[in-house]
Amino acid sequence: MSRSLTDDLKRYVERLNCDLLGIGRVNGSAVVVCGLRISDSVIDDAPSDEYYNLVITSSRMLDEIADRIEKFIVKRGYSARAMPASLEEGFSHRVAAASAGLGFIGRSGLLITEFGPRVRLASVLTDAPLICESSERSIHRDCLECGLCIESCPAGAISEKGFDRAACEFYNNVVLAEGKRYGACGICVKVCPAAHRG
Numbered sequence: 043m044s045r046s047l048t049d050d051l052k053r054y055v056e057r058l059n060c061d062l063l064g065i066g067r068v069n070g071s072a073v074v075v076c077g078l079r080i081s082d083s084v085i086d087d088a089p090s091d092e093y094y095n096l097v098i099t100s101s102r103m104l105d106e107i108a109d110r111i112e113k114f115i116v117k118r119g120y121s122a123r124a125m126p127a128s129l130e131e132g133f134s135h136r137v138a139a140a141s142a143g144l145g146f147i148g149r150s151g152l153l154i155t156e157f158g159p160r161v162r163l164a165s166v167l168t169d170a171p172l173i174c175e176s177s178e179r180s181i182h183r184d185c186l187e188c189g190l191c192i193e194s195c196p197a198g199a200i201s202e203k204g205f206d207r208a209a210c211e212f213y214n215n216v217v218l219a220e221g222k223r224y225g226a227c228g229i230c231v232k233v234c235p236a237a238h239r240g
């Protein structure tokens with residue numbers, strides 16, 4: 043493992059204006075995870091066209107950041123692969139971020155960070171010998187005592203058993219789409235009190 047490469051990478055990513063940065067491990071590979079905070083004023087009005095636009099814009103910004111990180115690593119002689127921010131299948135930014143110590147997976151299936159779930163994420167998988175400084179945390183006691191996302195989800199997609207992606211996607215892509223707010227529910231992000239714990 044290389045301390046100097048890890049520190050160089052961190053210094054580089056700091057200049058890219060991410061709100062969150064961590065290095066974790068997924069299936070034996072190092073993964074660099076970066077995050078952008080979602081503006082309170084936008085998420086507090088969700089579902090809305092503004093929230094939908096923020097999701098699209100932040101995905102674009104995160105993809106650019108992940109591409110730069112990929113290039114930074116490749117220039118140093120290692121393999122790297124930026125995973126698109128909007129990726130839903132086959133790879134979980136949330137699981138990667140949890141392994142990097144950026145938060146824990148809440149009942150809503152969202153990553154609960156220092157900003158609560160009000161973040162968007164991108165990841166870069168690499169064989170570079172980066173030092174992973176954190177380990178995954180299990181569900182937090184505060185989450186177990188809350189349940190607000192379960193009560194608030196209009197699709198019934200969150201329960202004691204966990205998060206039902208298919209039900210969430212149906213609500214976002216079919217029900218909300220009729221109101222022209224494609225894929226931008228965000229109610230579970232909005233109601234989570236972890237965003238206000240500081």
Ligand code: SF4
Nearest residue numbers: 148185188189191234
């Ligand atoms: S709303 Fe409550 S139960 Fe749901 S993820 Fe947030 S803290 Fe956990």
Ligand code: SF4
Nearest residue numbers: 195210227228229230
């Ligand atoms: S985005 Fe909306 S439908 Fe999907 S889990 Fe969250 S509250 Fe439920």
